[in-house]
Amino acid sequence: MPDQVVAASSLCVKLAQNDVIDNLNFTIGRGEVFALLGGNGAGKSTTLKTFLGAVSPSSGTASVMGLSVDADINTIRSKVAYLPESVMLYGHLTGIENIEYFLSLAGIKQAQPEIEEALTKVSLQTDAWHKNLSHYSKGMRQKTAIALALLREAPVLLLDEPTSGLDPRAIDEFNQLITTLANSGSTIFMVTHDVYGACQVAHRIGLLDKGKIVGMFERKNNAHIDIEEVHAAFSQGKIK
C-alpha cells in the first residue's frame, strides 16, 4: 500500500480493567477500504472510537495521517468523518437541518443542492427531507447520517456498521458509493459483522476476536474476497 493513512501499532485499550483491544497492528493505505469483521463484543466499535479520541489507548499508538490520537485529536477530527454505531442526531430538527448544523460545527458550509444531492445518493425519500428526525425510521436515520459523513468530504471515513438497518437495495447502493469514494482517493475504515457486505467492498478484511486480529484476507487479482473462506474463519473463530 502507498502511504499509511490509518495505523494501529501494538494498540491496547483497557475499559473497566478489561483488555478490550489487545495488541492490534494494522495499517490502511490511501484509497483503501479496510473492514474489521467480528462478532458482538469483539471490540470493533472500541477500535473505531480509539481513532476518534473517544477512547484512549492504554498502550501502543493509533494514528491518522501521521498524527497521533494522543497529541493531535482535534486535527484528526477535522480530517475524519465518523458514522456512529447508533445514529444520534437531533429529533427536533429535520434531516436537512441536522446535516446543516453538524456540517457547520465542522466548519463546512454546504449549499442546499449539495445536501439534497447527498440525500439522493443515499436514497432517502424526498418527502422526508423536511420532516423532523423524530419521525424517521432507523434506516432513514442511518441514511441521513451516511449523507452527513459523505458531505464532510473528509479524506478518511470511519464507519461503524454502516449498513445496519438498511434495506437490500440501499445496501447495494451504499456498497457502490463506498467503492466510488475509495476510487476517488478516500480511505475507508469500516467495522461490521456483515460478512457479505465486507467481502463486496473491502480490499482487505481483518477478523477480530476478543480484541485480537485472528485473520487477514486480501483481494487477489482484483477479485472480491472469497466469502466462503471468510465465513468459515469467522464461524470457526466464534466457536473457538
Added chain:
Amino acid sequence: MNATKQIMLDEWRYWQRTKLATTVIFIGVVLTLASVVVNTIEVRQAADERKHFQQVSESRFLEQPDRHPHRMVHYGHYVFRAPSPLSMIEPGVDAYTGTSIFLEGHRQNSATFADQRQSSGLTRFSSLSPAFLMQVLVPLLMILVGYACITREKEAGTLNIMLTQGVKKREVLTGKFLALVGSGLLVLLPLALASIWASVTGESIIVTTGFVVGYFLYILIWGAIVLWVSTFSSRKNTSFASLICLWIALCILIPRISSSTAASIVPSPGKLEADFAVLEELRKLGDGHNASDPAFNQLKANLLAKHNVNDIADLPVNFRGVVAEYSEEKLTKVLNQFAEIRMQEEVSQAEIARHFGWLSPTVSIRTFSMMMAGTNLETHHRFLREAEALRYEFIQSLNHVHQHKLDYHTDINRYRDDVVARVDAGNWNILSSFSFEPQPGMARLHQSLLYSLQLLFWCIVTLLLIKRASRRMEQ
C-alpha cells in the same frame, strides 16, 4: 468561534421548538416587565402622596391660630424623603422601614408608611419587586431552561457527534453558556430599561450602569452554575435535582441563615425591652412640663445667680420655656444615645449578614443592589439622623419662642379664664424645608466595592468549576 455561535443558535432553536424554554423565558420577561411597571407607578404614587401629605401638614401647621407655643410642640409635623429613583427596582429596606417621620416634641418617632404595611390589592404585587425577581426567580428560570443543556446531549449521544465534527469541548460549553446567559439577559432587559429611565429622572449614570452590570454578573454566575452542573451530571434528572437543591441553598436558605446568624451574634433587645430602658433613663430627667420638678432646682439656682435675682418671676426670660428647652435637650441626648446604640446594632447585624455573600451570590447581589439603589440600611439611618436633627431644631425654636415671647406670669396663670397665654401665629414660621439628598454616585460605588468583589469572586469560582468539570466530561 463559528462553532460556538452555531451551538448557541441551535440551543435557542431547540428552546423554540420544544416550547417549554420559550414559555419560561416569556413568563420571566412578562413578570419582570409587569413588576417594573407596577412598582414604578406605586413608588411614584406613594412619593406624590407623601409629598402632598407633607405639604398639607406643613400648611396646617402654619395656619394654626395664635396659641400657646407648647401646644405647637405637640402639634408636630411630617417630613418625608423622596424615594431614590432606583427604589422602583430595588425597594431595599425602605419596604420595611418606611420613608416618613412625624416630628413632635419629647419623642422620636420611627419612620412610618412602610410599603409592606400599606399594601393592599394591586400594590401587593409590588412585594414582588423587580430586584427580588432577578435575585431569586431568574436563577430558577435559568435552571428550568438550561439544566439539560449538556446532559441532554450526553444522554442522546449527540455530544459525541458534535465532538467528532472537530468541535472543541470549550466551544460546546461556551456556546451553551452564551445561550443560557442570553435567556437571562432577556429577562434583565425590562430592568435595564427601567434603569435607563432612572438615569433620565435624575439618578447618577455611574450608579445605574453599575447597578445593571451587577445584575449582569449575577446572570453570568447563574448561567455558569447551571452549565457546571449540567456538565458534570450524566443524567438530566440528576442535573435538575442538583440544581434545585443548589437554588434552595443559595437563594433561600443561606440568605435566611445570614440574617438569623447575624441576629444571634449581635443580639438586639426586643422593642418593649428597649422602650422600658429608655423610659427608665427618662424618668431620671424630670418632667419638662413641670417647672417645679426638683430635677430642675440646679438649673433654677444657676439661672437666678446668673441674672442676680431671687425669684424666677423676675427673670428676663420665661422660666417654663427655659425648662422646656433644657429638658428637651437632656431628653434628646438620652433618646439619641439609645437610637445610636440601636442603629449600631442594626449595622453590625447587617454587616455580618453581608459577609454571607461569600457563600451565596444571592446575598452578594442583594447587598450590592441595595447599596447602589441607595435603599440600604445606612441610608435609612442617615435619614433618621437628619430628620432627628430637624426635629430638635424645630422643637427648640418653639421653646425659644416660649422663653422669649410668652411672659412667665401669663404662662403660669394660663388656666385662668381672664388670661390669654398665647403667642402670635407669625411665630409658627419656623419650619425649615427638609430635603434628603442621595449620596453621590461615586460614594455609593465605593461602598459597594466589597460586594462587587463578591460577585467577581463568584464569577471566577463558577468558571473554574466549569473548567474542571469539562476536563472530566465523559465522551
